[in-house]
């Protein structure tokens with residue numbers, strides 16, 4: 001079947017494939033720099049363990065080790081992914097001049113100037129994240145630490161990151177989300193659950209007292225249910241993060257990571273719940289396998305449902321900020337990046353090709369709804385997707401993996 005035939009089949013359902021293709025091209029999706037080096041960054045000892053309750057597993061060769069290496073890898077990824085891309089940076093990816101190093105509380109915009117040049121070269125916007133993990137000053141708590149010196153260090157880091165986010169937004173002329181996530185929590189049952197949360201709140205208040213333009217910088221608070229080593233109590237729980245965002249709507253928005261809930265909870269359902277109250281929300285899109293495992297995102301049912309909710313709720317018109325967040329070190333990292341990025345694009349396209357059946361729901365025609373939703377699953381989606389790839393000038397499915405193997409052979413294999 002050709003794209004033209006697929007277009008007619010969708011038109012018979014009242015779906016305009018041309019409108020879907022045009023819209024999708026404009027939707028920014030943020031590519032996370034940390035997939036390329038297993039979340040290690042450049043600002044501390046690269047052999048240090050990853051802390052904060054997150055974990056990469058696998059030892060696939062070719063991990064990026066210097067600022068130049070992820071840039072080269074990301075360039076390869078950009079060529080293989082359709083659509084509008086942003087780059088999501090973590091503070092630990094600061095780039096220092098020869099012989100220079102500053103700790104995270106002293107980071108400055110200049111340490112991200114090479115990333116700005118990189119983004120400009122590729123027409124990318126940028127998002128940003130303070131890095132409250134994998135650092136000797138995690139005691140192991142950060143913003144919720146009872147140790148005032150520790151807490152102050154991390155507040156200063158957060159404030160530095162607000163300044164850097166403002167710089168990124170201005171330099172690139174696009175909104176920069178700045179996501180606050182810490183792995184603060186306890187392995188075993190704490191006696192004081194309130195104290196750490198009060199300190200966490202006060203710390204975020206102080207970070208967000210740093211001047212910034214809320215039309216350009218969107219601070220986010222990301223919640224989590226638990227992490228490795230912090231199984232009993234997470235300071236930044238869902239209730240904490242949502243309440244913080246709700247009480248501070250003039251300066252921050254909530255961020256939901258779909259790996260950060262109990263396994264039977266679905267973020268697809270939470271999107272309309274939050275959009276009922278918040279003008280804007282942010283998402284980290286990942287694949288949790290039984291827990292926050294951060295597997296590569298698939299074109300699976302929940303990713304499709306999540307994207308349907310984004311589309312149905314008007315999320316593509318600036319209400320929902322989309323970012324990837326996974327890290328798999330067991331497969332070729334470029335392929336991991338490309339697979340997840342293309343799958344979110346696919347899920348968004350699938351959502352844009354779903355007819356509006358609100359009338360059936362409101363009329364109580366649930367049989368119609370059931371049957372029509374099922375029949376959509378055998379529509380010629382692949383033809384529209386292939387057309388999208390062609391129009392974006394990137395390889396279709398089946399054509400990009402050989403290019404990754406060539407890159408692995410020519411570039412990645414030379415990395416010790």
Ligand SMILES: C[C@H](O)[C@H](O)[C@@H](O)C(=O)CO
Pocket residue numbers: 034039054129181222224257284292325
């Ligand atoms: C590296 C990211 O900031 C991190 O993955 C965070 O967003 C998260 O989801 C932790 O589980």
Ligand SMILES: [Mn+2]
Pocket residue numbers: 222257284325
């Ligand atoms: Mn996340």
